[in-house]
Every structure is written in structure tokens, then in C-alpha cells.
Amino acid sequence: MAEDDKSHLTLRDVSEASGVSEMTVSRVLRNRGDVSAKTRARVLEAARRLGYVPNKIAGALASNRVNLVGVVIPSLSNFVFPDVLTEISRGLEETPLQPVFGTSHYDLEIEEKVIYEMLSWRPSGLIVAGLEHTDAARAMMRNCGVPVVEIMDVDGSPVDANVGISHRRAGRDMARTILAAGYRRIAYMGTVKAEDYRAAKRLEGFEQALAEAGIRFEMREHYAGGSDFRKGREMAEAVLARAPEVDFIYCSNDMIGAGAMLHCLEAGIDVPGRLGLAGFNGIDLLEGLPRRLTSMDACRAEIGAAAARIVAARALGEGDEPQRIEFAPRLIHGETLRSR
Amino acid sequence: MAEDDKSHLTLRDVSEASGVSEMTVSRVLRNRGDVSAKTRARVLEAARRLGYVPNKIAGALASNRVNLVGVVIPSLSNFVFPDVLTEISRGLEETPLQPVFGTSHYDLEIEEKVIYEMLSWRPSGLIVAGLEHTDAARAMMRNCGVPVVEIMDVDGSPVDANVGISHRRAGRDMARTILAAGYRRIAYMGTVKAEDYRAAKRLEGFEQALAEAGIRFEMREHYAGGSDFRKGREMAEAVLARAPEVDFIYCSNDMIGAGAMLHCLEAGIDVPGRLGLAGFNGIDLLEGLPRRLTSMDACRAEIGAAAARIVAARALGEGDEPQRIEFAPRLIHGETLRSR
DNA sequence: CGAATTACTGTTTGCGCTAACAGAATGGTT
């Protein structure tokens, strides 16, 4: 393939090697404009022989077009986001657009920096998780001149387009389902991260529905750090030791919920008879555990796909999609909730 | 913050707004060269007021420096890779470098395209998972003029730098450990993907060690698609139904292994007495399952960190790191392997 | 006090490419 080590090959090198102008080479390599079959072949041969790789930096500057879409998410170690990313990638596959990822570690200041970095590459669009941002970040997104889609959450005021679910409603619906199943002494286990706005909104909706039924949490147990089975186990044990009367534990996510379930089964607790459990996210990876955990699908596949569609449509100027899409989180009844 | 909608602010706009030359603005914004405190303040104020975001495309073209590091991995839906990415990000945090990710879906042709795309942005370095590539991809990496680190695997010939573990050795070591524990009727459960070269190498090493002990697999069960508990359960059930004499199942990864474990426990099979189980990757997320699965740590944190270090050192010209690093996969004995 | 140094700011040039336009070659039509 490549023969030359002079690692700064330019259009000029290819044009000299093939005996045509730089412009013609450019046209061939971009499939733009008419070029005779013979010339095309010569150019392609030369490019391949030299191992030429076009310089998109220069191309982007000259054409004022950058086929990148910035995607800003809180973290990669949370199941949810890799899923969404995968779906966004798939959604952009048929377009000339390419996603570029950045993570904010659930920190709005970092998020602001990441957005700034992304915008400094003048992408064709931006997809950002969540509706909470610093003022500066919001201003940048408002003025960047490209489509911005805020995803995952719809409880708030988007800067531009918005695709997600209502986490408040998700919490409320889950609470009502649990109450309808007859549980009354309910505990919460969730992250202590104030920056997980969506978990906070679910909790808020949940508590609101409880309040409407004249009920309050028996207790709330918080944790810091990542979510895994072990943490769920330990916390469930602690909760049940301190408040044995509890008959349901609502968990802020599926990993914790599954850990709690594993503890209960091992401790010989009747699930869902004596104690019910529910999580959030509908992580299908967990299918195959001894009991299917009651959960709620966050529609992350749909969200990723819709966000990709909106950005693509707007960036490529092919008509405008509806700009606000709210999906309805689907209850996954599972086997850790009495059905009656 | 921003006031103007004219979304194409340039250095000139800031320079006019602050009454200095473009060059001085550029210097202020990059903290390069001496600028008086007064001028600096004026420029910063103007930039902030206008909502100016520098154009890195232009900056990169002019300076011939792009502070991006391309990272090419097979997939995001595999635990392992988000982990490595996170570690690479962390490793680059203290440098001016920023990672940019792309996925190949375990397809070398796609990988070639992704590498081509990445190189067309003229990054400061490239980190690629695996040692298997198309000839064209290898040629591009050889001639791109920036540090290239192939990660995860060391069984093969790297183009440039290389950090990883020997999967062959990992398989061999695991087999020996299993044999030493007295198991003799061994089955394999793994992906059918011929493109998962590392899993194939582990299998190869494993079989070699078995052969040295005069043993062959009782059976090999393959599956396609993603790895989850359910699949592990189903396959374990199938294996034990067809070959009840099997006393150990070696699984190509932890998810499958954990699924198999869940099946066995539910079926009342004595683990590890009657049947032993092992996986691969040492996924700590799984801690908290009823039994700790025997596994092998793939050193993905160390690999990510080392790759980041090498790229940073080479790209920033701060001396050269050792170019080939092999980590030793650590056995995680777990509770699904007899200890004797 | 003049020269040398330092501190700061400006000018010119070009990175590698593409948009826009201009021109040449070819073929068909009247």
C-alpha cells in the first residue's frame, strides 16, 4: 500500500503523481463533480499507491463543514450510556455524520468544558444527556448555530430539541404500581449523588405518589460510588436489619435492586410475598438472575435512535423533525412484585 | 454570556471588540507569550461577552497540532472496553490530549475505515484494540507518523507499541489451574465469533495445556450474539443434559460463566464440588453473586493507563517509554473452583 | 547617557483543502 515515509502527503503529492491538478484529485476522492473514468482511475491508483489519507482538518476549514456530532454523557460505566451511544452510532450510520463522545463524570463544570471543547471543533450537531447545565453551557448551546438535542430527560426546559422520558412520571408510576400491589412500608435505596438529576426526579415523583396515598418512606438509604450487586446486598441487609417492618424496597437502579434481590433470596426472605423489590432501567443483561427484577424501561434505545434522527435531519437540512419527543417508560413487571 | 447570534465569531471579532490585534487575542486565549495584564483582561472580557469559542479546526491547521488521540475498540457493549476507555481518559487527563473513540464491531474492514477516518483528522496518536488488522490498516498505522499502541493482546506482531496480556498464556494458565484442582471432564462454552481473536487465543492456549495432560474437551458449545446470564444458563443446561459426566465448564467470559453458575445453583448442582466453573475478565461488577466466579483479570485498567502513558510520552516528546508491555493476567480463584 | 535588555504588540505568511468560477475539449445541431 503505502510506500513513502514522508508522512505529510498532501493533495499536491497525489496530483503530481497522477499528472492532474489538485482540484481534480480532490474531486475524485470526494466523488464530487464529473471526472472521466480514466482520470479517476489514475488518481485513485496514485492515492492508493502513495497511501494518501486526506486531511479533514484542512477540508473542514475550507468547506466549513464538519461531519461530526458531539455526544456528551455523564459516564461510560453505567450500562445505560454505552447503550444509548450504540444506538446513536447506529442511527448515524446511514448518514455522513459521525459521533464523537465525551464524558462529564456527572459534573456540570466538567460538562461545560467538554461542550466547549466539542463546539470548538465546529460539529454539525450536539447531543447532550440531561437538561441541567451551567448557564455558560446553555448559552454556548443556544448560540452554537447547530442542532442541539438534550436526551434522557424531559422534565425541564430544553435549549433546543429534546428526547427522553419523564423521570418524575416514571417514579410516580412505579409508586402507584407498588401501592396497588398492596405494599405499604416502603424503603428507598439510592445514590447519594446530588448530580444524578434523573434519579432525584424519579425519587421526587415516587415520593409524591406516596404522599398522595398518605404514605412516607420508612427509611432512605444512600450510597456513594458505583453501583454493583455487592452494594445492593449490603444495603438491603442494613435496611432490613434496621427496619424489619419494611415490605418493599425501591432502588434507584437495577444493579442495586438485583443485589438486594440476591441478598433476600439467600436470606430466605419471600420475594415478592414478604418483600417486594424494584429497580430502574430495564437492563436486559440481568435476565437470567434467579428472579426477574421489577423495573422500568428507560427507552434508551428509542431515545438514542430519535436523537440521531433529529440531528441528522436538521444538520443535513432534510426537513425538520418534531423537536420534543417524550417516550413513555414501560413497566417491566418482573417477579419481585406481587401481581394482584 | 453570549449575546450575538452571528454564530461565526472569529478572532477578528474579538480583536475588534477589544481593540488589539488578532494575534494578541490568540496569545491571550492560548496563554502563550507575554501579554500585559490589562490587555489580557480586556481581551478575556470581550471574548466572554461575545461568547467566542475558538475554532480548533483552523488552529490545528495552522499549528499542525491536533490534541486528539484516536481510540479504536470493537464494541461498547462488552464491559471490558468502557473500562479501558475510562482508564485511557483518566490517563490523558493531565495532558493536553483528548481521546476520541470509534468502534469496529469486531469487523476488520470496518476497523480499517475507522482508522482511516481517525487518521484523516491527524491525531497525535492512535490506540487500537488487538493485533489483527487488514494489510491496508497496518500500512496506514505504520506510515501515519504518530505513536500507535495496540492494546489488550500481545500474541502477535505489533506495528509500533504494544500493551496487553497474552491470551494464550491466560488460557493455558487457567487450564493448568483447573487440572491441578483435579477436574478432568472439561467442556467449553464460548462465542462463535471467529473475529474475537482474543477469545480464540485463550481457547487455543487452554486446549494446548489440556493436550499436554492428554485431555480433550468433552464438548464445545458455541453461541452467537451478546453475552448475558440467560445465555449462560441455557447453555450450561444444554451442556449438562448432553454430557452429564462433565465436571468443569470453561467459559469464554464472565457473563456466560455467571449465567452457568446461576443455573447450577438453581438445579442443585454442587459447585465447585460436582462441577467447577470459570470465566474470563474478572468483572468486579459481578461481585455479590451467590458465588464468586473463578476468573482471570485481563488487566484492563493497567492496559488503559499504560497505553495512555505511552501515547502521551511519545506525542508530547517527553522521552520514550518502553514500547512493549506485557502484563501477567492474575487468577481470581473465586468460589467455583475446588481449592486443593 | 547610550546601549542592551526586556516586555509587549503587530504584520506577514501559509497550513491543506474546497467553492466558485473560468476555460478547454468534445460532440451534436442547424
Add this chain to the structure above:
DNA sequence: AACCATTCTGTTAGCGCAAACAGTAATTCG
């Protein structure tokens, strides 16, 4: 033969920024 349309190729200019160099003013020093 003159004309036009079509097909192909080349020329010019400039995208927004930073490197290199060129000042100018303020300060230091012998």
C-alpha cells in the same frame, strides 16, 4: 461553418488561525 450544450479540468481565492519575524516602548545597566 457557426453555434450551443455537455463534459471534463484547471485557476484563484480564502477558510480561521498560529509561527516566525518585526517592530515599539519601557526598563535596566555599566
